[in-house]
Amino acid sequence: MEVVICPNEAEVGAVAADRVISSIAGNQTPVLGVATGSSPVQLYEELARRIEAGEVDLSHGLAFALDEYVGIPPEHPLSYKETIRRTVQEPFRMDPARVRVPNGFAPDLAAAALEYDNAIADAGGVDVQILGIGTNGHIGFNEPTSSFSSRTRVKTLTRQTREDNARFFSDGEAVPTHCVTQGLGTIMEARAIVMVASGEHKADAVAAMVEGPVAGVCPASILQFHPKVFVVVDEAAGAKLR
Numbered sequence: 298m299e300v301v302i303c304p305n306e307a308e309v310g311a312v313a314a315d316r317v318i319s320s321i322a323g324n325q326t327p328v329l330g331v332a333t334g335s336s337p338v339q340l341y342e343e344l345a346r347r348i349e350a351g352e353v354d355l356s357h358g359l360a361f362a363l364d365e366y367v368g369i370p371p372e373h374p375l376s377y378k379e380t381i382r383r384t385v386q387e388p389f390r391m392d393p394a395r396v397r398v399p400n401g402f403a404p405d406l407a408a409a410a411l412e413y414d415n416a417i418a419d420a421g422g423v424d425v426q427i428l429g430i431g432t433n434g435h436i437g438f439n440e441p442t443s444s445f446s447s448r449t450r451v452k453t454l455t456r457q458t459r460e461d462n463a464r465f466f467s468d469g470e471a472v473p474t475h476c477v478t479q480g481l482g483t484i485m486e487a488r489a490i491v492m493v494a495s496g497e498h499k500a501d502a503v504a505a506m507v508e509g510p511v512a513g514v515c516p517a518s519i520l521q522f523h524p525k526v527f528v529v530v531d532e533a534a535g536a537k538l539r
């Protein structure tokens with residue numbers, strides 16, 4: 298695991314963009330794994346700038362999102378389908394058919410989750426997976442004590458995650474209780490992983506992931522077993538590293 302500590306969030310985005318691009322160098326049809334949330338916003342904006350400048354072309358690639366809320370219609374502005382459309386699909390100039398998000402509105406969620414996991418494998422697997430980390434150490438929505446070998450499936454969101462994500466929802470709008478998320482086993486199959494984290498509220502989770510024991514209480518700690526992980530953090534998120 299290589300950890301880079303940057304002076305600020307903008308630099309986190311720039312360094313992470315370098316890592317994403319170097320991970321797929323020479324690959325005209327890269328398979329990207331994409332996270333939602335606040336953490337990758339600067340990274341996506343930086344990649345979009347480089348696409349605009351003609352430095353990189355991701356339009357022939359594929360993108361697979363990490364997760365989706367259960368019970369939110371895909372066209373809802375806070376669905377991850379819609380978030381990925383705004384932050385990845387359009388800025389990366391990808392045809393909608395090249396971008397997949399788990400279906401949290403499927404009548405048979407378990408079957409849809411299995412089909413999603415198989416679709417990633419059929420695409421040849423993820424070349425570079427972009428990750429954020431939850432304050433409780435989750436990646437994707439693999440909450441503490443998730444199985445290290447888990448595949449894409451339905452999970453219950455913890456109270457902490459629902460409180461953390463309440464900021465995206467307007468007053469009175471309930472934060473979903475469940476999600477469909479790629480499993481830890483699915484994520485670990487990505488050939489390279491770029492994790493971004495900013496802010497002091499991430500410092501405990503980052504320290505546990507990088508320096509703590511590999512343990513289910515911090516799902517992200519499984520990344521210690523992955524051969525190619527770049528962790529890019531700002532000084533606040535890296536403040537508890539030894």
Ligand code: F6R
Nearest residue numbers: 332333334335336429430431437
């Ligand atoms: C999002 C995801 C989550 C987030 C994490 C951090 O698709 O899978 O693991 O990366 O909850 O969220 P932010 O970046 O909003 O702090």
